[in-house]
Structures are given as structure tokens and as C-alpha cells.
Amino acid sequence: MHLTKVDPRALKENPDRMRQTKSTPQADALLLATIKAVGIVQPPVITPEAGGGNGYIINAGHRRVKQAIAAGLEEIEVLVYEAASDNGAMRSMIENVAFEPLNPVDQWRAIERLVALGWTEEAVGVALALPVRQIRKLRLLANVLPAMLDQMAKGDMPDERQLRTLAAASLEEQKEVWKKHKPSKSDPQVSWWSVAQGLTKTRMYARDASFGDDLAQAYGIAWVEDLFAPADEDSRYTTDVEAFLGAQQEWMANNLPKRGTIVEAGQWGEPKLPPKAERVYGKPAKSDCTAMYLNRDGKVQSVHYRMPEAKKPKKGEQPVAEGDDAPIVVNTRPDVTRKGIEMIGDLRTDALHEALARAPIEDDTLMALLVLALAARNISIQSGASDDVYGFARMDRHAVRLVDEDGKLAHHMETLRSAARSSLIDALSARENRTDSGIVARIAGAAIGADNFLPNMGTEDFLSCLSRPALEASCKDTPILPRARVKDTRAALVEHFREGH
Template sequence: MQILKIDPRALNANPDDIRQSKSSPPADALLLATVKAVGIIQPPVVSQQADGGNGYLIQAGHRRVRAAIEAGLDEIEVVVSDAATDNGAMRSMVENIAREPLNPVDQWRGIERLVGLGWTEEAVAVALSLPVRQIRKLRLLANVLPVMLDQMAKGDMPNEQQLRTIAAASLEDQKEVWKANKPKKGDTASWWQIANGLSKTRMYARDASFGDDLREAYGIEWADDLFGSADQDNRFTTNVEAFLGAQQEWMTNNLPKKGAIVEVNNWGQPELPKKAERVYGKPGKGDVTGLYLDRDGKVQSVHYRMPETKPAKGQTATSDGADVADDSATAKQRPDVTQKGLDMIGDFRTDALHDALARAPIEDDMLMALLVLAFAGLNVRVDSGAGGALYGGARFGRHAARLFTEDGRLSFDMDTVRVTARAALIDVLSCRRGMSNSGLVSRIAGEAIGADTYLPNMGDEDFLACLSRQALELAAADAGVDPKARVRDTRSALVDHFAGDASLVHPSALFAPDPQEIMALLRHAEISEEDEDAGLTQKEDAEGAAADDAPEGDLDDRETAYGIAAE
């Protein structure tokens, strides 16, 4: 056996070659690209012509010879072997049946070796005639747990999305999930279940409205999605809470002149204020622009229109917007702030309170006190048994669950407690009028942490339209704006004044409650406690009477009547 260099065109095809079917074009293209890039790695096997001629007959490597000719190679190395009695038929059969393509894990190991030798991913892709995406997919295996690699080497591969999810997880997380989902000997792995156990919600940088300042403030670090489209920003983070917090703060800081932050329902759709009419076309001058976060955490906008305020009974509206008394009825004095205005104040307070809870400096003792206070709010309901899951289950998953380890042990640091406590307070405390109102305790909490400084500018048309003439003129006097003869003109002057650097926070929107309200709340709590104590005393008396009525002689019966168990 010897090795020669010979022109591939001088080699003759073996008529007894077992592979008579044409190979696929992609396979031929792959072989040609490899030959062009690195030459022929394994020399073809040839033998002298059986008829005594000077030519050589190909025993193994017909496709390699054809690829060398197509690549324009003048010489290739060949292994000269003795001619077989069957003209190489059995050798050809064995070679083609026994040859097995590399499994993905071995392909990855080969690619990593080439990269270590200085090959780029693009160069490897060209040499192997594979997409760069496929090379990058295989390189994800570097982040996979070794025992999972062993399973994949058997040909049991996850799909691309599952592989991406697995590779993005830490080795510790992979170890735990694999331990719970390890297949039995001879079975395939349930990759979808493994990937589901390791999946984390991603928030993409392309959906972020905030800049680097808020990103750094919230500690957001971007990671690259190697399989995203090449024409878009594929950076992402799994720190969902920080991402949404930065988005929320950006919305608060970038509200349009006639804008508001609206909440969303369970389907991620905006919940407009009561009686609001959504505007689907171009918004008008008096329409409101609402900002909200969709399910992907992206800032979206919606326009809506509030119905015009009807004149009060006994009043008629003039063309200039002023209310004039109707001679047919006695005009009632208008309150300083309308019901709509009180609704807006409730929203303003809630947003300011939540901003303060998220960002204001709060000492640990104050944070604990606020937690105790929050659960005394009017909107908080605590049930025991199965019914509690309806109210507390969601909050447990969002907050309390962060205080546990993966194996169910209570373990946390103070930083985690502080973050979850703030988030829980944001969920519980609210000043919004209606079912979500926490009552007086939310205002007490807001005053304690300085939430007044987070209140927005109320000097816009929407809110000022909710004020009476007297309240408007007081606001104008405080702002140094001369009141006008017509209410509309006074309001317009205030809108212009507060459109600049000046800001209006109406006194009725401040958090500090009247001390008398607090004293009334404390008195009510004392009365409720006395009533509860009285109820317990009555219950104890009834239980005692039941025990006295129990038949004597049987100790177990008497103990049952008292509600105790025999030791």
C-alpha cells in the first residue's frame, strides 16, 4: 500500500461501486465547499486496472474525486491498494453502510477545536457549507450540562427553541431540572418539559423606551439573543421587574400635556376611565392620551374622550362656559372639586404614592410599619383556607415567593425583603376611588414617605375644569394670575401659566389627612376591638355552658364539650 499524488481526471470510476443513486445537491455542495476550503482530508482508495492497464480504478471515494475535479485541483493524494477479487464491491458496500455522520455533539466539539485554532464562525460555515446560524446553534452546546450532552450525543436532540432556553439557563438550574426530568434508560428526554422548567420571561431592549440612565438606575444588564433576526436589536433581560419599573418611570416623566397613565386588564388591554369614549382616529384638542404597558412591557398609547360635563340642575351653560343661575330654580352652590376631579385626585395620589414607595428613601422600621398599616386598608381582604388563594395567591407568587429557595426553604437577604416589601405595598395601597381604595391609611402612608413631591402637575384643562369658580380664583391668586370675568378665561390663563415651569398641586390632593379623621379612625378601631372582645366572651360562656351540660362519668365526653383533646 502506498500514497501517490495523481491528477483526479486520470482516475477511472468503478462500475461495481455500490452507491448508484445520485447524492443530494446539498450534500454535494457541502463536500465541494469542504474540498475548496481544506482540500481532501481522507485520500480516495484506488487500485491498478485489473486488465493490466496503466490506469487506476477508484475503489472508495468517487464523490471526493468528482469534487476535486469540480474544484479544479490538479493533483490529489490517493492510497493505492491491491485490487480485490470482487473488484471492490464488498469494500464499497461496507464503507457506505458503516459510515455514519457525526452527531451534533461531535460536530460542536470539532467546531470548537477549529475556533480554538483561529477559525471564525463565518469561515467554518463556508468550509462546511452550513449557515452561520447552524454553527452558532451548535456552539450553544458549550453552555449545556455534560449529562445532557451525553443524551444529545445519542441522537436525542431538542429543537432549536428548546436548546436556546436550556443554554440560557445556569448549570445549577439545568442540574436541578435534569434531576427532576431525567429519562429512564433507553427512553428519549422530554425536552419540552425541561425547557419549560428553565424558561424565563424575556424583555427586549428594542421595546424599552427608557435610556441608559434608567437602565443603570434599575440595574438592568442586556444579554444577546444569538438567534434573533439580524435586522433588529436582539438584546434582552430576564429582570422583568426592573424593566417594567424603568418603563413605568419613563412614562411618568414623559406624559404628554394632556396625558395619563392608564391601567390594563388581564388581557393586556387598556382600562379607560368610566364613561370615557375611545378615539380611534386622530385625537382632538380636548382628547386625552393614555400611556400603558402591554404584555411585552412595551409602552403603548391610547386616545380617549371624556363626556362633556352637564350643567347642574337649576343651572344653564352659557357659550363662554360660565354657569348662570336658572330663575326657575334655586341654584345650588357648586363644590370646590367635582366628582370627576375627586376621581382624578385619587389617581394622582395613587400614582404618586406608588412612585414614592418605589423610589423614596424609606427606613426599615418605617417599611415594616407601612406593611402593618397597609393590611388595615379598606381594600384588603384576608381569608383563611382555600378562599384565601383567590386574593393572596397572585400576590404570593409575585412577592412572597421571592423569599424562598428553589427547594422550598425560607431564605432571603435584607435587600430582597426591601424590594418585595415595596412591591407588596404598591399592590395593596391605593387612593383610587372605588373598590381599590385603601381609605385613610393610604394617605397616612403617603404623608409618611413624602409622596406629595411625586404628585403631577394638575394645572391642565382636564383638572381645572373640575374646579368651581371660587376654587379657580383661589388657585389663580396663589399663582399670581389675575382672575378674569369669565370662568373659561380664568381657566385658560391658569393653563397657560402652568404650561411652563410652574406646577399646580391642588391642596385637596395633598396626602396629609385631617387629624380629626385620624382620631375618628382610632376611636372606631377601639370600638371594633371592644365589640370583638365582647363576642369572644359570649362564645366562651356558651362553650362553658355546653361543657357543664355534658354527662358526667365519661371524661372524653366532657373534654369534647370543652373543645380539648385527651392526652
């Protein structure tokens, strides 16, 4: 190391410099004023250019060199070090942290640079006096949306739990949530809690799974390791809730004990026992039954219950089977999950609306459909002929098209048809929510051929909602044969329907 004077304009910037985030104009102005007044107090550090060049690379002091040029200095004093094998990455990192802590984003970039040069997380932690947990936390930023990184570089950082949630989500999911919660001029701070909530996914843990690797593979479950969980516990998890619950249900069906049944869980996670069943809290008797169910965490639970004694049959009646001869009721996984039913409702509604807008409909059919629509479960009309004034159907915007400026009914047949179609679109729905029109939506769809407007339902998203029997039944009219693994059967069907079959 030696001290010398050089022209600051002849120095080259280090491509591996630690500080890549631009400094604020106020900080640059303050440094420029200081240099003009007293010069550079601490000389920048430079190293000879590697690869046979005869120039010098700035190792530390990029801002000082830049502001010295802005101040018009012809020469500045510099400290010349020998070139390091890592291009000064570790020395620059330590120097920057010692003088002014880097923002977390620049720290992450520096750590990634050191890891690329062969440093381990443990070695970086020892050199920087940081715990390995902090190193791993910063490395989560590699999975964060660039727009979020820009916000974090300003010092607006989420906490560790929120950062883990962000990093676990895909960039597409982060982009959608960021659109809703990105900062504005009136509110420059980001509510990271809201961002994390928008990206939070339910985790189903491997430690709660009763099924083995065979069912996990059959349902396409890929376990993810939680790196921040305690080291002495199984922290593997999956966010594919439907697959996890399906595998649990199949395991229960395959391992049902004698006189056992599978029941559903109630609102508070309690098992819904058969009618008149009495739960047994002590040691069960041989004649007692076992109910297996999934609690709110998706874990298999079992309770014992006792059915009342069967009444003696009257003369001429067949006795009711009891004891070991009593039938075992098995409530297996439904053929279509709740999510699948909701998807069917959405697809049917969209197809119905498309048919109402474009399909040829006779006038008498149109009027009949209108009567059906007004009788639907989701229609509530505010009327002076009834004491029930709750709810309001927004039919006025369609009716106004049929009325002239004098308030009299005056319309062309084409206008009437258009208004009727629009009214039916607003009224009829097969969605699984309060807009459900009930059976009348199905009748209306069948009358106008709404099935012809349905999209391809042979997608991964929808087929994952089907149980194994329902999925295998879908192969009936196709050349696809059921596979040993549910995932493989589903993939074959998706490929088959993708080809337009």
C-alpha cells in the first residue's frame, strides 16, 4: 500500500462495488461542499486494473471521486492497494458497513456477490459479524419483485415474517398485489402487512400428514422446507391444500378401523357425529364406533361414539343389524370439492351470459326466460305492492331504454330484444354465492344452448378439484386410461383436452 496523486478522471469504476443504490441529491451536495472547502479528508482506495490493463479501479470512495471531478480538482490523493482475488469484494463490503450501514438491498447484492465468489453463508456471517439467520433473511430478497426492492432500498423494510411471505410467492402474484398496495405521493409508506396478507397462503405441514410418500407422489405434493423453523422439528409444508386434504381423505378411507366412519368437522373443528350418537370420552367398549375426521389444520383425528340400542322389531319386521353385522358408513371425499363447484358455477354463468348476448332466441322464448329470471332466488324487487321493501333489483337502467321523453312506453322490437337480453344477463346466475338463481338458471341455459359457450374445462386448475373416482370417470369417453398416480391421470387428461378433443 502506498499514497500517490492521480487525476480522478483517469480512475475506472468498480463493476463489483457494494453501493449501487444512488445517493440522495442532498448527500451529494453536502459532500461536494465539503470537498470544495477542505478537500478530500480520506483518500479513496484504488487497485491496479487486472487482466493486463495499466489503469486503476476504484475500490472504495466512488462518491468522493465523483464529487472531486464535480469540484474541478485536477489531482487527488489516493491509497493504492494490491489487487485482491475477489476484486476487493469483501474489503469493500466491510469498509462500507463500517462507515455507514448499507441498506438491506445493497447488503443482499453484496452477499450474493460474495457467495458467487465461493464464500459460504457461514463465512460471510463470521466476516461481517452477522448471524447466519440474518444472511439467509437478506438472501430472500432474490425472490422479491424489483419494484418492491426499490421501495426497500429507501429504508422501508417489511419484518422477517412478512419478507418470508413475499419471497414464497411467485413474481406474478407479487405483481398483482403490488398494484393494489404500492406507495403513492400522498402515502409514500407501504403497508407491508397488507401486502403480506394478500400473498398469504395456507400451509399444510408434513408433520400433520398421516399419508406416506406414495400418496404424496400420487397427489403431486411437493414439500417445501421452512428454513426459519426450529432445527429440531419437521418444518416441511405444502400450499396445495386440495391435494393435501385429498391424500388425507384417501388415507382415512384405506385405514378405516372396524365399525369406523369418516365424518366432517363442524364450524369450530368438532366432529359431526351421526344423529343420536353419544360421544364416548372414556375407554371405548368393543361395540362402540370410531369416527375419523380432519381438523382445521388438516390433521387426522378420531373420536369414539355410541349409538342408542336398537328398538326391538315388531311382529313381522326384520331385525335391525347391530354389533359386528351393522353396516359401516364411509363418508369419502366428495367427487367435486367446494372450489370445483364454485368454478363450475362461474363457468356456467359466463356461458349463460354469452349465450344470452349472442345466441339466437325466439321472442316467445325470450319472454318466458324473463319470467323465469324474475322468479329466481337472487332477485329482490322493491315494490309498492308488498310490505317487504328489502333489496332492490337494478332493472331501471334497462327499462329506461323502452320509455320516450314523455314517459310513455315507446320502443322498437330490436330495442326490446336488447333490453330483455341485458336484463336476463343481470338476473340469471349460477355462481356459488348470494347471486345464485337456483334451478331456473340451469333451465334457461339448457333452453338456449349455453353449454355450447362453455370453455375447455379440462385444465389443471379444475381437474385438481376432482376426487380420484371422479377423475377416473372422466376418462370414460376418452382414450385415456387411469394411471396409478392421480397426478399422472390428471396430466394425461389435460394434455388430451388441450388438443381440442
